[in-house]
């Protein structure tokens with residue numbers, strides 16, 4: 453009889469649930485017993501915990517990370533005729549929200565070492581229409597915030613951090629999300645702090661901005677049934693808030709486990725012809741994904757698959773090359789580093805509960821692939 457193939461997934465959400473099951477069940481029960489399912493004390497308590505965690509004055513729970521970005525840009529007055537600068541090497545939502553408001557996304561190429569917006573290319577993209585800059589801390593790697601904030605301040609534009617993949621990461625000691633005008637987080641289940649469904653939050657030190665987002669998320673009403681602006685139905689569920697508050701206690705531990713496992717990969721793969729993740733000095737990354745780059749990307753992924761190991765491409769098409777943005781007329785090669793990264797990068801399995809055994813198996817299969825090619829550095 454054939455042996456069943458060993459399997460390693462990119463992520464295992466049930467393993468994490470097993471570790472915290474009694475606390476999560478209790479949190480769910482507390483909400484169900486309370487009768488408070490929308491807004492109310494569980495949401496407020498989690499918002500306070502998140503503001504404290506990020507070191508900001510305010511946190512405003514919303515329905516998901518996309519809405520965190522959307523409501524923030526809306527509250528900042530982004531609309532038709534405006535431009536918002538972001539990176540093309542990110543999840544689609546980063547640009548989508550700009551377009552939803554009738555504004556135009558302007559893409560700035562990435563630094564190939566970090567895959568983040570290259571601040572050296574930012575200033576050339578600023579025009580009189582620029583209303584905000586939206587850097588994305590991609591894969592949990594902090595953006596060069598000082599450089600970006602300096603340019604933003606010089607040109608008097610807002611900085612909205614897309615921190616959806618980077619909860620807990622630090623830039624020069626400060627939590628990501630607390631450095632710009634506002635920071636936006638997603639609690640999509642696969643994120644480092646994932647709920648059991650959708651969820652999102654905005655953190656900020658700006659009282660007026662916080663107030664506006666609080667109004668926007670409840671149909672633009674203040675008080676209830678009195679509407680001053682067109683808003684949204686975009687709230688963080690009490691159930692999600694209560695479960696996320698349990699998980700927030702563990703986020704630093706989980707992120708450290710991710711860093712430790714990333715360090716194990718770095719050490720074990722360093723003599724192969726692979727570009728490994730690079731974290732700049734004075735930054736603490738949280739490895740939402742462990743991204744490597746190789747000219748054999750597709751072949752390596754097929755080899756891993758044959759051995760039962762999952763891998764993934766984040767993201768196969770940079771946003772300026774998406775069909776929906778063809779009218780923006782970015783030529784092939786216009787944002788060359790992003791295009792190159794889309795062709796050569798892939799994620800290996802990395803999550804806090806990944807066992808030593810499974811990681812060693814992944815390492816041995818990757819090594820076997822490169823050794824068969826005779827490709828050692």
Ligand SMILES: *Cc1c(COP(=O)(O)O)cnc(C)c1O
Nearest residue numbers: 516517518543545616617638640
């Ligand atoms: C996940 C993600 C979002 C959107 O978050 P949702 O909660 O799925 O709406 C936005 N930007 C980035 C970079 C993301 O990774």
